[in-house]
Amino acid sequence: MTELRTLSTTITGRYLxxxxxxxxxxxxxxxxxxxxxxxxxxxxxxxxxxxxGAEDWTLVAVQALHRFYSSKTKEVVGSWMTSQDxxxxxxxxxxxxxxxxxxxxxxxxxxxxxxAGFSQGAAMAWRAxxxxxxxxxxxxxxxxxxxxxxxASALCLPPILIGRGERDTLYPAAxxxxxxxxxxxxxRSPEVIRFDGGHEWAPxxxxxxxxxxxxxxx
Numbered sequence: 202m203t204e205l206r207t208l209s210t211t212i213t214g215r216y217l218x219x220x221x222x223x224x225x226x227x228x229x230x231x232x233x234x235x236x237x238x239x240x241x242x243x244x245x246x247x248x249x250x251x252x253x254g255a256e257d258w259t260l261v262a263v264q265a266l267h268r269f270y271s272s273k274t275k276e277v278v279g280s281w282m283t284s285q286d287x288x289x290x291x292x293x294x295x296x297x298x299x300x301x302x303x304x305x306x307x308x309x310x311x312x313x314x315x316x317a318g319f320s321q322g323a324a325m326a327w328r329a330x331x332x333x334x335x336x337x338x339x340x341x342x343x344x345x346x347x348x349x350x351x352x353a354s355a356l357c358l359p360p361i362l363i364g365r366g367e368r369d370t371l372y373p374a375a376x377x378x379x380x381x382x383x384x385x386x387x388x389r390s391p392e393v394i395r396f397d398g399g400h401e402w403a404p405x406x407x408x409x410x411x412x413x414x415x416x417x418x419x
Contacts, residue, residue: 237320253411361391
């Protein structure tokens with residue numbers, strides 16, 4: 202009989218850090234983001250820069266551990282997980298994110314922390330906000346609320362901003378409705394932005410994200 206065995210090993214992750222403008226970034230609030238499927242940290246950092254007021258935050262773009270070559274552009278891109286050994290991949294990613302945040306805290310101090318995620322990275326942002334404390338805000342765009350967060354026995358989430366483009370076929374309106382119902386059952390009422398656009402960081406959402414961050418920053 203064939204046996205399935207798993208073995209933990211060491212893998213090196215990479216993340217980009219852009220200090221808040223005009224400072225070394227020490228004590229500036231942290232905006233830590235997760236890119237979508239077949240993207241990489243550089244792609245997300247470009248989008249985070251477009252958020253109004255982002256220059257006041259230390260921007261951090263975390264790259265997924267599972268790298269591959271894009272079939273379209275041939276550049277190295279990433280994926281957060283597949284269905285194979287999914288539960289273990291979730292735990293591996295949470296350990297990875299916790300280590301990133303711990304390193305940032307040593308370098309940047311105890312400023313406020315907001316997680317942001319796009320598409321497949323939205324699930325990572327949900328998980329990070331649920332497990333990495335203290336967390337002061339969560340921005341998710343074009344991605345589902347994962348069941349492991351929605352069905353957690355004890356869940357504490359910060360203020361939340363959810364975005365969906367009206368023409369987004371990858372995150373349909375029906376899924377957003379399910380996510381909002383699940384959050385309502387948990388006693389959470391997120392801010393929801395429906396904007397004219399598709400599966401993208403559209404101007405209508407970027408402006409809302411800037412306003413959200415301004416409120417967190419105080």
